[in-house]
Amino acid sequence: xxxxxxxxxxxxxxxxxxxxxxxxxxxxxxxxxxxxxxxxxxxxxxxxxxxxxxxxxxxxxxxxxxxxxxxxxxxxxxxxxxxxxxxxxxxxxxxxxxxxxxxxxxxxxxxxxxxxxxxxxxxxxxxxxxxxxxxxxxxxxxxxxxxxxxxxxxxxxxxxxxxxxxxxxxxxxxxxxxx
Amino acid sequence: xxxxxxxxxxxxxxxxxxxxxxxxxxxxxxxxxxxxxxxxxxxxxxxxxxxxxxxxxxxxxxxxxxxxxxxxxxxxxxxxxxxxxxxxxxxxxxxxxxxxxxxxxxxxxxxxxxxxxxxxxxxxxxxxxxxxxxxxxxxxxxxxxxxxxxxxxxxxxxxxxxxxxxxxxxxxxxxxxxxxxxxxxxxxxxxxxxxxxxxxxxxxxxxxxxxxxxxxxxxxxxxxxxxxxxxxxxxxxxxxxxxxxxx
Amino acid sequence: xxxxxxxxxxxxxxxxxxxxxxxxxxxxxxxxxxxxxxxxxxxxxxxxxxxxxxxxxxxxxxxxxxxxxxxxxxxxxxxxxxxxxxxxxxxxxxxxxxxxxxxxxxxxxxxxxxxxxxxxxxxxxxxxxxxxxxxxxxxxxxxxxxxxxxxxxxxxxxxxxxxxxxxxxxxxxxxxxxxxxxxxxxxxxxxxxxxxxxxxxxxxxxxxxxxxxxxxxxxxxxxxxxxxxxxxxxxxxxxxxxxxxxxxxxxxxxxxxxxxxxxxxxxxxxxxxxxxxxxxxxxxxxxxxxxxxxxxxxxxxxxxxxxxxxxxxxxxxxxxxxxxxxxxxxxxxxxxxxxxxxxxxxxxxxxxxxxxxxxx
Numbered sequence: 001x002x003x004x005x006x007x008x009x010x011x012x013x014x015x016x017x018x019x020x021x022x023x024x025x026x027x028x029x030x031x032x033x034x035x036x037x038x039x040x041x042x043x044x045x046x047x048x049x050x051x052x053x054x055x056x057x058x059x060x061x062x063x064x065x066x067x068x069x070x071x072x073x074x075x076x077x078x079x080x081x082x083x084x085x086x087x088x089x090x091x092x093x094x095x096x097x098x099x100x101x102x103x104x105x106x107x108x109x110x111x112x113x114x115x116x117x118x119x120x121x122x123x124x125x126x127x128x129x130x131x132x133x134x135x136x137x138x139x140x141x142x143x144x145x146x147x148x149x150x151x152x153x154x155x156x157x158x159x160x161x162x163x164x165x166x167x168x169x170x171x172x173x174x175x176x177x178x179x
Numbered sequence: 180x181x182x183x184x185x186x187x188x189x190x191x192x193x194x195x196x197x198x199x200x201x202x203x204x205x206x207x208x209x210x211x212x213x214x215x216x217x218x219x220x221x222x223x224x225x226x227x228x229x230x231x232x233x234x235x236x237x238x239x240x241x242x243x244x245x246x247x248x249x250x251x252x253x254x255x256x257x258x259x260x261x262x263x264x265x266x267x268x269x270x271x272x273x274x275x276x277x278x279x280x281x282x283x284x285x286x287x288x289x290x291x292x293x294x295x296x297x298x299x300x301x302x303x304x305x306x307x308x309x310x311x312x313x314x315x316x317x318x319x320x321x322x323x324x325x326x327x328x329x330x331x332x333x334x335x336x337x338x339x340x341x342x343x344x345x346x347x348x349x350x351x352x353x354x355x356x357x358x359x360x361x362x363x364x365x366x367x368x369x370x371x372x373x374x375x376x377x378x379x380x381x382x383x384x385x386x387x388x389x390x391x392x393x394x395x396x397x398x399x400x401x402x403x404x405x406x407x408x409x410x411x412x413x414x415x416x417x418x419x420x421x422x423x424x425x426x
Numbered sequence: 427x428x429x430x431x432x433x434x435x436x437x438x439x440x441x442x443x444x445x446x447x448x449x450x451x452x453x454x455x456x457x458x459x460x461x462x463x464x465x466x467x468x469x470x471x472x473x474x475x476x477x478x479x480x481x482x483x484x485x486x487x488x489x490x491x492x493x494x495x496x497x498x499x500x501x502x503x504x505x506x507x508x509x510x511x512x513x514x515x516x517x518x519x520x521x522x523x524x525x526x527x528x529x530x531x532x533x534x535x536x537x538x539x540x541x542x543x544x545x546x547x548x549x550x551x552x553x554x555x556x557x558x559x560x561x562x563x564x565x566x567x568x569x570x571x572x573x574x575x576x577x578x579x580x581x582x583x584x585x586x587x588x589x590x591x592x593x594x595x596x597x598x599x600x601x602x603x604x605x606x607x608x609x610x611x612x613x614x615x616x617x618x619x620x621x622x623x624x625x626x627x628x629x630x631x632x633x634x635x636x637x638x639x640x641x642x643x644x645x646x647x648x649x650x651x652x653x654x655x656x657x658x659x660x661x662x663x664x665x666x667x668x669x670x671x672x673x674x675x676x677x678x679x680x681x682x683x684x685x686x687x688x689x690x691x692x693x694x695x696x697x698x699x700x701x702x703x704x705x706x707x708x709x710x711x712x713x714x715x716x717x718x719x720x721x722x723x724x725x726x727x728x729x730x731x732x733x734x735x736x737x738x739x740x741x742x743x744x745x746x747x748x749x750x751x752x753x754x755x756x757x758x759x760x761x762x763x764x765x766x767x768x769x770x771x772x773x774x775x776x777x778x779x780x781x782x783x784x785x786x
Contacts, residue, residue, distance in 0.1 A: 037604075041597075068771075236640035246488065247488060254514060257452065258488075258492040261493050280483070
């Protein structure tokens with residue numbers, strides 16, 4: 001049977017939700033793992049909420065379409081927590097962006113990580129735009145779904161040209177959050 | 180003996196299927212004569228419409244293809260991307276261009292396509308047997324308006340040259356007719372200018388040729404010419420709408 | 427093959443086409459395939475080709491006709507309602523034997539429908555959405571890698587058969603990202619002489635050296651049209667002999683055989699693993715060509731098979747009808763489906779399979 005890890009990342013458009021998923025996907029690919037990334041698209045995109053699912057596995061991934069039993073759930077805003085909390089499997093990992101989410105999860109059969117992305121990004125990196133990378137770092141360090149070490153290679157591929165100067169701050173952001 | 184007039188090499192030696200008194204033959208010959216004189220018969224690619232002139236490729240001695248109804252300007256746009264230096268033209272009637280194909284002609288002009296369109300306006304559907312066209316004049320009878328076009332019921336005829344000339348991408352727009360030897364010479368001049376505009380890549384060139392359809396108008400060839408002059412020209416004035424300085 | 431890149435399906439389709447020597451693309455915005463025209467608008471000119479954003483799908487398909495008839499390697503893409511709009515010209519392209527490749531990133535229908543993945547265009551693409559006696563050759567990829575490989579191959583098949591080829595993807599494959607290794611970049615024949623050398627039938631201008639080409643679709647004498655159809659029809663018989671393609675999944679001991687294509691076949695594959703874990707022996711035939719339909723795959727099914735189930739995203743079971751036709755009543759055939767843009771998930775396929783088999 002496959003060891004696929006099913007990850008859902010959800011939030012407002014503009015919070016870097018799709019980007020967090022893509023970074024995880026690049027990392028998995030560079031670690032020679034199988035990966036699929038699937039966005040929500042269409043009217044939802046325009047209505048201000050966005051989500052994507054990422055499957056990472058050591059063997060070929062059958063269905064890219066996942067709607068429940070996620071191993072990891074990342075919620076960047078309140079509505080996403082309300083909508084998707086039930087879809088996390090028992091024992092799964094829930095990451096909450098507490099800078100934005102002001103409601104509490106209701107389940108007790110899961111691991112909960114509270115990440116104040118915006119405050120960490122502003123106080124430690126001095127750049128609010130790295131909030132999504134603070135969350136990405138938290139996910140990687142807590143779940144080990146990909147290694148932190150691979151991220152420099154990912155950033156070198158993704159941030160090219162003028163964006164290359166963003167790499168040090170983003171690498172720093174990955175390790176900025178303390179539990 | 181020196182010949183003073185010859186069959187143009189641009190026309191294949193085949194008998195035309197057009198009705199007696201129809202002016203498609205004159206328009207065909209003028210376009211082919213111009214291409215022959217420019218030495219471009221070997222490079223030209225033409226697009227024929229759906230309508231009486233669908234088989235124009237049987238007569239014109241150049242590479243040609245048939246377009247779905249109304250889509251000739253889109254087809255020509257595609258050809259021009261593959262052969263940007265070839266003289267490319269569409270030959271379209273009023274049902275094809277002014278009814279089913281209005282979107283295509285408008286957008287070819289909008290994109291300032293570097294090909295020519297020759298628009299044969301005879302104010303009726305010929306091939307299908309005389310139905311009303313968007314260009315049918317007020318009061319003119321057709322098989323789908325047997326009492327004559329009534330503005331209260333069918334609205335008013337479209338003036339395509341006027342519409343096209345409003346579009347910045349259309350740089351050369353002229354309406355001509357072929358009812359007298361003098362008109363024929365002027366029409367040929369307009370066709371030449373259209374190919375000049377294309378060769379210089381100045382933009383979209385559009386020549387409307389007012390034409391007769393004696394069969395579906397129910398007139399003799401000579402009466403048809405008279406009817407065109409008395410009825411069509413007042414509504415569709417023969418004139419040059421725009422012309423770039425370069426030609 | 428290049429090194430693996432993480433690519434969105436639609437963007438990968440465009441890259442694979444350019445690598446196959448495609449230099450002309452004409453398109454009109456429609457979700458969920460917009461990344462194809464967006465990519466082509468940025469990249470085709472750099473490859474020496476041309477892109478036009480058409481005023482409609484009608485314009486796009488006819489621009490494609492003009493470019494392909496004059497010898498260009500042409501890609502079109504759209505989604506279901508846009509493909510419907512193009513059908514008149516797909517029929518015409520078949521009648522004048524002009525090759526193009528068309529990607530349908532299918533969404534829910536009928537009408538304007540939904541923008542999520544669907545497979546309800548099966549009959550439209552395989553049974554000839556346009557008028558008259560013709561077929562389109564149809565490939566159905568189940569991953570981005572396979573889509574790229576099929577698109578790359580489709581240009582050669584289109585040229586060989588001088589016929590439109592449709593690559594039938596869906597919103598899931600168009601919108602998802604997967605690692606993909608792109609096929610090697612090929613050069614395209616550009617310019618009159620090079621085109622005339624590889625496509626002697628193309629409109630390039632006769633250069634006063636050959637008889638003019640007249641590409642005609644109208645036949646005012648019906649007996650001549652009948653003769654003409656007889657002339658080109660053998661290529662469809664050849665396609666049925668040579669192009670059928672499919673994947674077999676655990677058929678050796680299968681008592682239940684799923685038939686599924688495209689992204690749905692991946693859901694079915696996951697369901698097979700789950701059902702086998704419960705002792706239910708399920709296998710699958712995955713058509714990789716929808717036309718010609720892989721009838722040969724079904725000839726091999728033996729006495730171990732008790733039930734065949736079409737797993738697809740269409741209400742009426744459009745794929746199921748072809749399955750029933752080739753089986754000729756040999757096994758009971760059932761349907762597991764969602765539609766309108768709703769997707770199947772593996773659990774639902776497992777549960778409905780058990781219902782059909784009356785297994786608790």
